[in-house]
Amino acid sequence: MKTIGLIPQRPPFVMVDDMEIISPEHCRTTLLIKEDNLLCDETIFGESGVLEHIAQSAAAFIGDKSLREEGRIWPGYIGEIKNFNFLDSAKTGDVLTTEIRITTIFGDVTAIEAHTSVSSGADNYRPVASCGMKLFVDRSHA
Amino acid sequence: MLNLTPYKLKKTTDELKFDVIIDFNNPVFAGHFPGNPILPGVYIIEMAKECAELHFAKKFIIRHIKSCRFYYTITPARSANYVMRAQFSESDNGIKAKVDLSQDDAVAMAITMTVSEK
Numbered sequence: 001m002k003t004i005g006l007i008p009q010r011p012p013f014v015m016v017d018d019m020e021i022i023s024p025e026h027c028r029t030t031l032l033i034k035e036d037n038l039l040c041d042e043t044i045f046g047e048s049g050v051l052e053h054i055a056q057s058a059a060a061f062i063g064d065k066s067l068r069e070e071g072r073i074w075p076g077y078i079g080e081i082k083n084f085n086f087l088d089s090a091k092t093g094d095v096l097t098t099e100i101r102i103t104t105i106f107g108d109v110t111a112i113e114a115h116t117s118v119s120s121g122a123d124n125y126r127p128v129a130s131c132g133m134k135l136f137v138d139r140s141h142a
Numbered sequence: 143m144l145n146l147t148p149y150k151l152k153k154t155t156d157e158l159k160f161d162v163i164i165d166f167n168n169p170v171f172a173g174h175f176p177g178n179p180i181l182p183g184v185y186i187i188e189m190a191k192e193c194a195e196l197h198f199a200k201k202f203i204i205r206h207i208k209s210c211r212f213y214y215t216i217t218p219a220r221s222a223n224y225v226m227r228a229q230f231s232e233s234d235n236g237i238k239a240k241v242d243l244s245q246d247d248a249v250a251m252a253i254t255m256t257v258s259e260k
């Protein structure tokens with residue numbers, strides 16, 4: 001499914017394209033890295049781009065759930081990043097694939113684990129980064 | 143350097159302290175979020191890396207973030223002016239950096255990370 005509409009972000013700061021829900025705790029997202037991506041440094045998509053893609057992937061998963069359960073999505077922010085390991089940059093034209101696993105939901109805080117790789121054809125994946133992240137959903141907005 | 147970053151870092155007379163100015167007119171805020179401009183946390187992480195790059199006069203990649211915490215959102219209602227402070231030490235895998243961003247002594251973000259030369 002397309003993730004625009006599941007996340008509060010809009011162009012020019014959208015860093016996720018599609019999501020496949022595998023189970024209530026597991027989804028997979030993709031992003032095609034384009035030249036005009038604001039977090040691209042010339043043709044290189046580095047640490048900050050990957051972190052934002054991970055955060056927006058989690059936001060899409062959370063957004064899909066809140067749309068179904070509450071009829072709307074909320075703004076959300078990164079609260080915490082733990083144990084981020086960055087192995088390799090990606091570049092324009094690459095497709096990033098990210099696995100998001102929800103570890104806990106406690107009120108407005110959702111904790112996830114993420115693994116991101118670059119896919120280059122059929123079953124070929126090159127690991128890019130992994131981390132734990134906590135996202136805060138801001139329900140204080142009208 | 144990233145295109146169109148919505149911030150500027152300036153060195154101060156203290157080599158471990160940097161002044162930060164946020165430009166809330168930057169195009170990124172149209173999308174983050176519509177009607178509710180909030181500085182994306184990843185740009186604060188980029189700023190932290192840039193402090194290390196300014197200090198050591200080298201280009202770095204962030205290899206590892208042990209922890210990064212955000213304490214409040216950076217919005218025009220709060221301020222456009224912040225201070226970034228850094229501490230650096232050598233580690234087996236590169237340079238360990240502890241950096242925080244604050245405004246009037248209220249810490250907005252604190253990060254412990256390891257960077258290595260590009």
